[in-house]
């Protein structure tokens with residue numbers, strides 16, 4: 042925020058990368074709300090999805106959509122707006138934009154032009170899962186989504202056979218069991234993992250333990266919802 046006109050704080054022109062909830066709508070910072078309320082324009086991945094969050098907080102703003110398929114074009118348009126003196130808040134469907142979400146090209150375009158780009162930190166599924174997993178968090182690798190094909194996934198598992206840091210992976214609900222099958226086949230039943238499902242939501246479940254035990258737990262319950270899987274370093278035991 043720069044100055045105040047008496048009522049609404051004025052935002053310094055720039056691109057604000059605003060983290061939003063990953064489930065529980067209460068998980069939004071005061072600063073995120075201030076930026077969303079004070080900006081000229083909100084760039085959203087999906088205006089309908091973000092519309093729910095914005096209406097929950099009674100925020101009425103012009104929305105512009107950017108996503109995987111139009112991001113190149115929208116990056117130029119959004120940077121033009123910032124260059125013209127506007128403040129733009131960039132949000133994704135959930136969590137921190139640019140982390141396995143679009144937004145990177147918009148940030149790069151603004152940075153290339155020397156414009157202000159400022160993070161408004163908050164929820165991130167990867168860090169939320171890591172923080173509650175019980176796995177070593179002093180060093181970790183964020184791997185995002187693995188390839189959909191089993192052979193490529195297995196090659197990834199082979200590559201972390203001797204890893205000395207935790208790995209964080211996103212997985213979809215329709216692939217989670219196949220993921221666990223491949224994992225057990227390559228890395229065996231005793232490698233410690235954590236499967237975190239539906240974080241911050243009603244059916245949040247977090248299992249940490251040897252892979253076979255965790256896999257049985259996941260199999261024994263509903264696999265609806267969203268998953269983060271964390272893989273411990275090779276020599277880690279609970």
Ligand code: SAM
Nearest residue numbers: 063136137140165166211212239240267268269
């Ligand atoms: N940028 C987002 C972030 O910072 O959290 C991640 C976006 S990525 C497209 C979405 C993936 O994140 C989901 O498929 C799932 O693997 C993970 N995820 C998002 N919300 C989650 C939640 N509440 N519980 C577990 N995993 C979640």
